[in-house]
Amino acid sequence: MVAHQKPGSFRSSTMAAKNHLSLLLLLLLQLFYSGRGELQMNYYAKSCPKAEEIIKQQVADLYYEHGNTAVSWLRNLFHDCIVKSCDASLLLETVTGVESEKDSDRSFGMRNFKYVNKIKAAVERECPLTVSCADIVVLSAQYGIVMLKGPEIGLKTGRRDSKVSYSHLVEAFVPRHNESLVNVLSLFSSIGIDTEAAVALLGAHSVGRVHCVNLVERLYPSVDPTIDPEYAKYLKGRCPTPNPNPKAVLYSRNDRETPMILDNMYYSNILNHKGLLIVDQELTSNPLTLPYVTKFAADNQYFHAQFSRGIRLLSENNPLTGDEGEIRKDCRFVN
Ligand code: HEM
Ligand SMILES: *[C@@H]1O[C@H](CO)[C@@H](O)[C@H](O)[C@H]1NC(C)=O
Numbered sequence: 416m417v418a419h420q421k422p423g424s425f426r427s428s429t430m431a432a433k434n435h436l437s438l439l440l441l442l443l444l445q446l447f448y449s450g451r452g453e454l455q456m457n458y459y460a461k462s463c464p465k466a467e468e469i470i471k472q473q474v475a476d477l478y479y480e481h482g483n484t485a486v487s488w489l490r491n492l493f494h495d496c497i498v499k500s501c502d503a504s505l506l507l508e509t510v511t512g513v514e515s516e517k518d519s520d521r522s523f524g525m526r527n528f529k530y531v532n533k534i535k536a537a538v539e540r541e542c543p544l545t546v547s548c549a550d551i552v553v554l555s556a557q558y559g560i561v562m563l564k565g566p567e568i569g570l571k572t573g574r575r576d577s578k579v580s581y582s583h584l585v586e587a588f589v590p591r592h593n594e595s596l597v598n599v600l601s602l603f604s605s606i607g608i609d610t611e612a613a614v615a616l617l618g619a620h621s622v623g624r625v626h627c628v629n630l631v632e633r634l635y636p637s638v639d640p641t642i643d644p645e646y647a648k649y650l651k652g653r654c655p656t657p658n659p660n661p662k663a664v665l666y667s668r669n670d671r672e673t674p675m676i677l678d679n680m681y682y683s684n685i686l687n688h689k690g691l692l693i694v695d696q697e698l699t700s701n702p703l704t705l706p707y708v709t710k711f712a713a714d715n716q717y718f719h720a721q722f723s724r725g726i727r728l729l730s731e732n733n734p735l736t737g738d739e740g741e742i743r744k745d746c747r748f749v750n
Contacts, residue, residue, distance in 0.1 A: 454734055458550070458573035463542035467554060467572075473534040474558040477527075482675055486623040487527040488552075488559035489677075492730065493619065494522060495552050497606070498588045500733035502577035503548035506531060506746040516582050521589035523661075524626050531555070535746050548746035549574035553730045560726070563622055565677030566719035570730050575740035578749050592629035596697035596704065606732050612725035614698060614707040618718060620669045621681035625691045627654035627665040633693070641696050643688035650691075667691060677722075682712035 459466040477484040495505035498516060506528065509515040517525060531548075534555060538546045550572045557570050590599050603613040630650060633639040635657035638647045653667040668674040669691055670681055681695075685708060690696030698704045711718035741750055 453736060454571035454573045454731060456569070456571055458571070459542075459546055463538070463545045465541055466538055466546045466550075469537050469541055470534055470551060470554045471558045473537050474555050475562065477530050477533070478559070478562040481527065481530075482562075483623070484527045484530055485559035485562040486675075487525065487530075488555040489563070489619050490525060490623065491531075491552050492556035492726070493616075494525065494589055495549070496729045496732045497602070498584050499577070499581045500735060501549050501553055501574055501730055502735050502740060503552055503743065503746055504577040504579065504581050505552070506548055507577075507580045507749070508747045510748075513580055514582050515580055516585050519582060519585045519589075521585050521591065523629070524624070524666075531746055539744065544742050544744055546742070547574050547576045547740075548743045549576050549735070549740075551746065556726070556730075560677060563675060563677040566723045568723045568726055570727060573734070573736055575735040575737075576743040576746075576749075577735065577740050590694070592625070593632055593693050596694050596701055599694050600703070606729075608725060608728050610703055611707050611721055612728055614704050615711065615718060615721035616725040616729065617695065617698065618679065618681050618711065618722055619677070620692070620695055621673070621677050621679070622675060623669050624666040624674075625669060626661075627659040627663075627667075628661050630654050630667060630691060631657050631659060639693075639696075641688060641690075641700070646687075646689045679711050679713075679715045679718040682708050682718070686712055 457467065474485065474488065491505060492501070494516070495501050495503060498504060505516045505522075507515050507517075509518050516522060517528060531551065534551055535548060538551065553570050553574065554572065557568050561567055588602065590602065600610055600613055603616070604610075608616070631654055633642060634647065634651055634654060638644070638651075642650070650667055654665055659665050670676075670684060672684075673680045684690065685695055685699050688696070688699075690698070698708050707721075711721070744750055
């Protein structure tokens with residue numbers, strides 16, 4: 416356009432300016448009316464101004480009743496967002512023949528789902544059918560992370576809820592307890608999460624627990640040589656038999672030093688050969704990830720900054736927005 420302009424011609428340059436202006440208007444109109452909305456900060460500012468405050472309060476109240484709810488909100492974010500998108504598909508109940516995501520083997524050990532409904536009910540009382548369960552998954556994790564003394568992240572909202580369960584995708588996207596680090600890194604990379612952010616996200620294993628069924632493979636018949644021998648003794652004490660009853664609540668804490676604090680102790684632990692899962696321990700033997708482990712172990716603030724970046728990327732994976740999906744009334748069922 417500019418190339419065709421006669422130099423010094425006042426008339427043609429105003430025309431060009433007008434053209435640019437209408438182009439801009441067109442772009443703006445497209446942005447606002449395409450029905451394909453975008454995630455944004457405080458999406459509910461007008462439609463439900465108290466939404467975030469209510470969720471924050473509920474998360475705090477639940478934390479003081481049952482501290483491990485905050486841990487659950489963090490794991491929920493991972494399991495919901497990694498499968499297709501953060502769309503609360505995780506929260507759906509099993510219905511006639513379709514096993515729900517949360518009932519799948521890969522969700523073993525997940526807990527506190529009933530309290531999600533308590534948070535949703537409090538939000539529904541204030542603003543019926545306005546705030547999605549998907550945003551409740553994300554915001555409960557955001558505030559849960561703060562209760563665990565992790566970073567204040569500030570995540571976008573405006574997600575909608577899926578109308579279906581993606582249980583058939585769970586096996587492809589939720590890694591097993593014995594998944595290799597290489598596979599986990601390529602899984603994250605497939606949804607736009609780089610290696611450093613992935614290493615930071617695994618720092619979530621600074622809190623919570625692992626059940627013996629997910630540990631014994633590294634203890635029996637022989638101890639995985641990458642586990643510190645003293646620590647292996649401790650773990651065998653926690654998990655005394657090679658075939659634990661999956662129903663028995665035998666487990667070990669992820670981090671014995673600060674089990675309820677989302678800090679960089681996880682990285683010191685794995686540097687000391689005290690990683691519980693294969694994927695945790697492999698972070699220190701893979702040359703691509705070891706430099707990040709060392710950096711995070713030395714600097715909690717830096718770890719928190721990268722953890723925040725990882726959570727933001729994960730939480731923005733492929734959202735349903737605009738008129739896609741729905742706003743569920745009860746997080747356990749499609750409307
Ligand atoms: C990518 C590889 C990952 C694998 C293979 C993995 C696997 C596991 C396993 C096996 C457990 C123990 C379950 C049990 O026995 O009760 C667990 C717990 C946990 N995971 Fe992961 N996880 C991964 C990534 C993540 C990420 C990215 C997050 C969050 C950002 C996360 C958050 C948690 C939390 C908070 C727990 C503790 C749950 C509780 O105590 O209730 N995990 N994970
Ligand atoms: C991972 O664990 C499952 C069940 O615990 C087992 O069947 C499978 O063989 C293990 N995979 C590897 C690569 O060790």
